[in-house]
Amino acid sequence: MICIFPGLVSSINEPYIINILAKCYKHGYEVCLLNDRLYTNRDNGRGVSFPKNKPFTFVDDYKKILEIIKDQYQGYTFYAIGHSFGANTLARYLGLYANENIFSAAVCVSNPWDFYLGQRYLSKTIDQFLLNSRKKILRQYKHIFKDQKPNYTNYDYDELLQTKNCRELDNKFTSKLLGYRTADEYYKNISSIHYIDQIKIPVLFIQSKDDPILSENTLPIDEVNNNKNLIMIVTNTGGHVGWFEGLFQPKRWYLKPTLEFIDYLEQLN
Template sequence: MAGKSVAMTDIRSLPHQIYHRRKCLWLCSSAGNLESGEVLGPQILRRGKLPEVVGKDAEMTAKLTSLRRPYVPFPLLGNRHVETIFGSFFRSRPVIRYRRECLRMADAGTVALDWPVAGKEAEVWNRELPVNSPVVILLPGLTGGSDDTYVRHMLLRARRHGWRGVVFNSRGCADSPVITPQFYSASFTEDLRQVVKHVGNCFPQSNIYAIGWSLGGNILVRYLGQEAGNCPLSGAVSLCNPFNLVIADEDFHKGFNNIYDKALARALRKILKKHERLFEGIRGEYNIPLAAEARSVRDFDEGLTRVSFGYKSVDDYYADSSSSLSIKYVQTSLLCIQAENDPIAPSRGIPRDDIKANPNCLLVVTPHGGHLGWVAGDDAPFGAAWTDPLVMEYLEVLENSKKESQSPRKIDGVHIPMVDSIQI
C-alpha cells in the first residue's frame, strides 16, 4: 500500500476534483438562495462578533487570547451551508505520510491508528521530538478519517508546536480493516478506551490529550463522562458535537440538511458494501438490505447500528447515545467549541446549563461557522479552520500547567496486540 493515501483516493484525480468543485459551487449557490436571510451585511462582516463563552474557569479564559478576537466570516461565506460546504470542498489538504498501526480490540475487532511520519514541510517533520512530548489523539467525524483536511491541518499544527499526533480511524473508516460483523456507533466507547491505553503505554512519559470532531466529539465526551475521575487523558477538545442526538436527528431531515443526510448515508453504504460478506446470514433483528440501500443515516442505523449495539429502536439508540447526558460527570479539562448556526449540530442541543455548572468544562460558541466550516481567521478561506489556533492554545495552556507539577505518568491497561503495521 506504499504511496497510497488512506482514504478518498477515488476522487483525487483532476477530472473528479473539477466535477466535485463545480458541484460544490452549485450547492453553495443553492444554499445561499434557500437561506438568503442569513447572508451577512458588509458592516457585520467587517466587525464580526465575539464568541459566546460559558464556563467557570476565568483563569483559563483569560489565557486564551484567541477569544479576544471577534469571529469574522470570510466575505460572502456567512451562510451556514455555504461555510459548511466550502470548508469541506475547498480547504487545502496538507501533504502528510502516515505509518499505519492496526490494533486488535478485546472483541477481536480492529481499528487503525495513523501516525504521521513525514510531510511537505521537511523542517517540521524531520525535527526529533523529546520522549516526553505530549501526544494528541484525533477522532474524526462520522465515516471520517486521517485523509480529512481538518484532521491533517490539526496534525500539522500540533507537530509545529512539538506535539505528537495520531489519528484514530474507527472500524471501517479510512480503509481500516473490518474482520468482525460490527462497525462503530455514537454510543460505543470501548475502542477509544483501548486506544487511549495503548497510546499511553507507548509514551509513558507523555501527557495524552484528545480532540474529537462531530460524532467523534460525541464519542469522546461520552468516554470522558464514563471514565469520570479515572480518565487517563490530561485534557480534551470537542468540536461541532451534536450533543443531543434526538434533536440533531429532528433537524437532519429538514430542508437543505437532506443534502448532508444523503451524503453521509452514501458513505455508510460504501463502507458496508466493502464488508458485506461479513454480514451474510447474520441472525437477529438486522435488516441488512435496508442498511445497504439506506437513503438516510436513520435508515442505516435502523437496519444495522441500533441492532449491533442492542437497542430496541433508533430513537432509544439516539437518546441513550447523546453525550449531553455525560457532561455532568466529566472530571477532565474539556473545551467544547460549537457554531451557533451549525446545521448538523443544532445549538439548541448544547447542554449549556450542565457545562456552566461543571468547573472542568468550557464552552465557546461562535456566531457563525456552519458544521466543521469556520472559514474565518488568518488562514481563510483555504487554510485551517478558525478554531485550530484556539484548540492548540487551549491544549498548550493545559500542558504547560501540568509538565512542571506532574511526574511521569504510566497508564495501566491490558496489552493490545498489533495485527499489522504498514507504511503508507
C-alpha cells in the first residue's frame, strides 16, 4: 500500500494527485490519500475538528492515522509518497519516529526543507497564491474557524481575512493554532531539514533547481549524502511538483523514478 501526503491546500481534485493515484493503481498498489485537518481543500467541512484545549501537530495527527491504517491492513508492506508541504511532513515523521514509523521506503517530491530560510526565496506570486488559497479555505469553513475556535487561541477571524502575505497569516493564525508563539518559531520547528540524519529507511528525494518555492542554495545536499539511506535527484528544470515531458500530451516525468524506486524495493521484500 502506498500512502500519499499531498501539498498545502491540495485535495483529491488536484491534477498531480489524480496523476499519482492513477500511476500507483496501474502498478498494482492500493492507495491511501492522507489529508491534514487544517488547510486541505476538501469539498466540505464534514469531519474537520480541532482540539478545544491544546494544540495539535501535523506529524502526530498522521502518526495516529497511520497506526490505524497499519492495524486495519495487517500483513501489508507500506510505502509513502509526499509532495511539497506533505513531503516535508513525511520526512519529519520519518526522522522523528525513525524506530516506529510504518513505512519500508518513501519518496519526497519538491520538499521545501527549511521554511524559515525559504521565506527569503519565496516569490511574491507563489506567496499570494498560497495566501489566497488558504483564505478561501478559511471562508469556506467559517463555521469551524470562527464559530468553533479552540479555547487556547485568541486570533480574530475577520482580521485573518485581511492579512497581506503568508507570513502575516502564519504569525496571527497558523502558529497559534499549532501551539507556537510566532511564525518564525513555527517555521523552524516544522522544517524537516533538522531530521535528515535520523531517517533510517530508504528515501528518494526529487528536487528541481528552478523550484519557485526554494532556492537551490538551500538544498541540503551534503546532509543527504551523509545518510546512507537517502538519495537525492536534482534536475535543472521541473518547477514545483512539475517535471512535464512530451509536447502534445505532456505527462509528469517524476512519476517514473518514483514508482521505479518503490517497485524495486517491493521486489526485494
